Amino acid sequence: xxxxxxxxxxxxxxxxxxxxxxxxxxxxxxxxxxxxxxxxxxxxxxxxxxxxxxxxxxxxxxxxxxxxxxxxxxxxxxxxxxxxxxxxxxxxxxxxxxxxxxxxxxxxxxxxxxxxxxxxxxxxxxxxxxxxxxxxxxxxxxxxxxxxxxxxxxxxxxxxxxxxxxxxxxxxxxxxxxxxxxxxxxxxxxxxxxxxx
Numbered sequence: 001x002x003x004x005x006x007x008x009x010x011x012x013x014x015x016x017x018x019x020x021x022x023x024x025x026x027x028x029x030x031x032x033x034x035x036x037x038x039x040x041x042x043x044x045x046x047x048x049x050x051x052x053x054x055x056x057x058x059x060x061x062x063x064x065x066x067x068x069x070x071x072x073x074x075x076x077x078x079x080x081x082x083x084x085x086x087x088x089x090x091x092x093x094x095x096x097x098x099x100x101x102x103x104x105x106x107x108x109x110x111x112x113x114x115x116x117x118x119x120x121x122x123x124x125x126x127x128x129x130x131x132x133x134x135x136x137x138x139x140x141x142x143x144x145x146x147x148x149x150x151x152x153x154x155x156x157x158x159x160x161x162x163x164x165x166x167x168x169x170x171x172x173x174x175x176x177x178x179x180x181x182x183x184x185x186x187x188x189x190x191x192x193x194x195x196x197x
Contacts, residue, residue: 024133030076032184034138036165039154039178043187046165048072048085050092053112054099054165056154056180061161065089069162072113074099079129079141083113100126101140101151101167109169111152138182153177 026032034046036056047057047069057069064071070085070092080098087093097113106125114126130141132148139150153170154163155177169177 024135026076026133028077032074032076033072033186034074034182034184035186036152036154036180036182038180041154041163041178041180043185044163046072046182048083048092048094048113052092052114053110055157056163056165058161062159064091067159067162070094079131081131098126098128099131100128103127109166109172111165111167133184136184138184150181152180152182154180
Protein backbone atom coordinates (compact mmCIF):
# COMPACT_ATOMS: atom_id res chain seq x y z
CA UNK A 1 0.00 0.00 0.00
CA UNK A 2 1.45 3.37 -0.98
CA UNK A 3 1.58 5.96 1.78
CA UNK A 4 1.14 9.53 0.66
CA UNK A 5 2.26 12.25 3.02
CA UNK A 6 -0.96 13.67 4.52
CA UNK A 7 0.03 17.32 4.10
CA UNK A 8 0.95 16.67 0.48
CA UNK A 9 -2.27 14.77 -0.14
CA UNK A 10 -4.34 17.61 1.28
CA UNK A 11 -2.48 20.04 -0.95
CA UNK A 12 -3.39 18.14 -4.12
CA UNK A 13 -6.30 20.47 -4.84
CA UNK A 14 -3.83 23.36 -4.89
CA UNK A 15 -1.64 21.45 -7.35
CA UNK A 16 -4.53 21.13 -9.78
CA UNK A 17 -5.29 24.85 -9.50
CA UNK A 18 -1.70 26.10 -9.63
CA UNK A 19 0.55 23.49 -11.20
CA UNK A 20 3.95 23.06 -9.55
CA UNK A 21 3.45 25.80 -6.96
CA UNK A 22 4.29 23.75 -3.85
CA UNK A 23 7.17 21.62 -5.14
CA UNK A 24 10.55 23.11 -4.31
CA UNK A 25 12.68 23.82 -7.34
CA UNK A 26 16.38 23.12 -6.90
CA UNK A 27 18.54 24.16 -9.84
CA UNK A 28 20.25 21.43 -11.84
CA UNK A 29 23.75 20.86 -10.53
CA UNK A 30 22.72 21.64 -6.93
CA UNK A 31 24.45 19.36 -4.39
CA UNK A 32 22.69 18.10 -1.25
CA UNK A 33 22.72 15.34 1.38
CA UNK A 34 19.79 13.33 2.72
CA UNK A 35 19.04 12.50 6.36
CA UNK A 36 16.37 10.14 7.73
CA UNK A 37 13.87 11.19 10.41
CA UNK A 38 11.14 9.16 12.09
CA UNK A 39 10.85 5.56 13.15
CA UNK A 40 13.29 6.20 15.99
CA UNK A 41 15.82 7.98 13.77
CA UNK A 42 16.75 11.58 14.41
CA UNK A 43 18.67 12.62 11.33
CA UNK A 44 20.91 9.74 10.29
CA UNK A 45 22.82 10.07 7.05
CA UNK A 46 22.07 8.21 3.84
CA UNK A 47 25.04 6.02 2.85
CA UNK A 48 25.92 3.37 0.27
CA UNK A 49 27.51 -0.08 0.46
CA UNK A 50 29.24 -2.16 -2.18
CA UNK A 51 26.01 -4.09 -2.77
CA UNK A 52 24.60 -0.94 -4.42
CA UNK A 53 21.90 -0.49 -1.79
CA UNK A 54 21.13 2.58 0.33
CA UNK A 55 21.57 2.45 4.10
CA UNK A 56 20.73 4.77 6.98
CA UNK A 57 23.79 4.96 9.23
CA UNK A 58 24.04 6.45 12.72
CA UNK A 59 27.65 7.64 12.62
CA UNK A 60 27.66 8.14 16.41
CA UNK A 61 27.38 4.34 16.79
CA UNK A 62 29.07 3.05 13.66
CA UNK A 63 32.67 3.23 12.48
CA UNK A 64 31.90 3.78 8.81
CA UNK A 65 35.27 2.38 7.70
CA UNK A 66 34.64 -0.91 9.55
CA UNK A 67 31.04 -1.06 8.34
CA UNK A 68 32.09 -0.56 4.72
CA UNK A 69 29.64 2.30 4.15
CA UNK A 70 30.23 5.59 2.39
CA UNK A 71 28.28 8.83 2.96
CA UNK A 72 26.52 9.90 -0.24
CA UNK A 73 26.41 13.36 -1.76
CA UNK A 74 23.68 13.95 -4.32
CA UNK A 75 23.56 16.22 -7.37
CA UNK A 76 20.22 17.17 -8.93
CA UNK A 77 19.86 16.56 -12.67
CA UNK A 78 16.30 17.14 -13.83
CA UNK A 79 14.10 14.80 -11.79
CA UNK A 80 17.02 12.40 -11.23
CA UNK A 81 19.42 12.47 -8.29
CA UNK A 82 22.99 11.44 -9.01
CA UNK A 83 24.99 9.92 -6.14
CA UNK A 84 28.69 10.31 -5.50
CA UNK A 85 30.95 8.81 -2.84
CA UNK A 86 34.71 9.16 -2.62
CA UNK A 87 35.52 5.65 -1.37
CA UNK A 88 37.79 7.15 1.30
CA UNK A 89 36.55 4.71 3.94
CA UNK A 90 37.31 1.60 1.90
CA UNK A 91 33.70 1.29 0.75
CA UNK A 92 32.00 1.71 -2.58
CA UNK A 93 33.07 4.53 -4.88
CA UNK A 94 30.11 5.93 -6.77
CA UNK A 95 30.49 8.43 -9.58
CA UNK A 96 27.18 10.00 -10.57
CA UNK A 97 25.22 6.77 -10.01
CA UNK A 98 21.45 7.19 -10.30
CA UNK A 99 19.44 7.02 -7.07
CA UNK A 100 16.43 4.72 -7.50
CA UNK A 101 13.35 3.29 -5.88
CA UNK A 102 12.19 -0.15 -7.05
CA UNK A 103 9.33 -0.39 -9.52
CA UNK A 104 6.25 -2.37 -8.40
CA UNK A 105 7.45 -5.43 -10.39
CA UNK A 106 10.93 -5.43 -8.80
CA UNK A 107 12.15 -8.55 -7.02
CA UNK A 108 13.68 -6.44 -4.23
CA UNK A 109 12.26 -3.54 -2.22
CA UNK A 110 15.74 -2.07 -1.61
CA UNK A 111 16.39 1.56 -2.52
CA UNK A 112 19.80 2.01 -4.10
CA UNK A 113 22.16 3.37 -6.70
CA UNK A 114 22.59 2.38 -10.36
CA UNK A 115 26.09 2.86 -11.76
CA UNK A 116 26.57 3.82 -15.40
CA UNK A 117 27.44 0.19 -16.28
CA UNK A 118 24.49 -1.35 -14.38
CA UNK A 119 23.08 -4.75 -15.36
CA UNK A 120 20.17 -4.14 -17.81
CA UNK A 121 17.93 -6.49 -15.78
CA UNK A 122 18.43 -4.32 -12.70
CA UNK A 123 17.83 -1.12 -14.70
CA UNK A 124 14.42 -2.46 -15.78
CA UNK A 125 13.34 -2.84 -12.15
CA UNK A 126 14.47 0.61 -11.01
CA UNK A 127 12.71 3.98 -11.18
CA UNK A 128 15.40 6.66 -11.51
CA UNK A 129 13.22 9.67 -12.40
CA UNK A 130 10.53 11.62 -10.55
CA UNK A 131 12.46 12.76 -7.46
CA UNK A 132 11.39 16.14 -6.10
CA UNK A 133 11.19 18.13 -2.87
CA UNK A 134 8.26 19.52 -0.91
CA UNK A 135 10.19 22.12 1.05
CA UNK A 136 13.09 20.07 2.46
CA UNK A 137 11.20 16.75 2.24
CA UNK A 138 12.22 14.25 -0.45
CA UNK A 139 9.43 12.64 -2.45
CA UNK A 140 8.88 10.61 -5.54
CA UNK A 141 6.36 11.46 -8.25
CA UNK A 142 4.98 8.23 -9.71
CA UNK A 143 5.75 8.30 -13.43
CA UNK A 144 2.42 6.69 -14.40
CA UNK A 145 -0.14 8.14 -11.98
CA UNK A 146 1.57 11.41 -11.03
CA UNK A 147 0.94 10.63 -7.33
CA UNK A 148 3.32 12.18 -4.82
CA UNK A 149 4.81 9.42 -2.68
CA UNK A 150 7.03 9.20 0.36
CA UNK A 151 7.12 5.47 0.98
CA UNK A 152 10.60 5.16 2.46
CA UNK A 153 11.08 2.64 5.28
CA UNK A 154 13.99 1.78 7.58
CA UNK A 155 14.54 -1.97 7.75
CA UNK A 156 16.58 -3.47 10.61
CA UNK A 157 19.89 -5.16 9.75
CA UNK A 158 22.26 -7.32 11.80
CA UNK A 159 24.49 -4.27 12.37
CA UNK A 160 23.71 -1.89 15.23
CA UNK A 161 23.22 1.65 13.95
CA UNK A 162 22.72 0.53 10.33
CA UNK A 163 19.29 0.19 8.69
CA UNK A 164 18.52 -0.70 5.10
CA UNK A 165 16.44 1.85 3.18
CA UNK A 166 13.51 0.12 1.46
CA UNK A 167 10.53 1.34 -0.57
CA UNK A 168 6.88 0.65 0.13
CA UNK A 169 7.64 -2.30 2.44
CA UNK A 170 5.92 -2.08 5.83
CA UNK A 171 7.32 -5.45 6.82
CA UNK A 172 9.51 -8.11 5.29
CA UNK A 173 9.90 -11.72 6.42
CA UNK A 174 8.09 -10.93 9.65
CA UNK A 175 10.26 -7.91 10.49
CA UNK A 176 8.39 -4.62 10.99
CA UNK A 177 9.92 -1.70 9.12
CA UNK A 178 9.49 1.90 10.29
CA UNK A 179 8.41 4.63 7.89
CA UNK A 180 10.92 7.47 7.63
CA UNK A 181 11.14 10.82 5.91
CA UNK A 182 14.22 11.82 3.95
CA UNK A 183 15.11 15.47 4.36
CA UNK A 184 17.94 17.74 3.28
CA UNK A 185 18.20 19.14 6.81
CA UNK A 186 21.01 17.70 8.97
CA UNK A 187 20.33 17.05 12.66
CA UNK A 188 20.97 20.05 14.90
CA UNK A 189 23.54 18.24 17.08
CA UNK A 190 24.74 15.22 15.13
CA UNK A 191 22.76 12.10 14.25
CA UNK A 192 20.69 10.75 17.08
CA UNK A 193 18.14 8.13 17.91
CA UNK A 194 14.90 9.99 18.50
CA UNK A 195 12.92 9.32 21.65
CA UNK A 196 10.03 6.92 21.13
CA UNK A 197 6.61 8.50 21.31
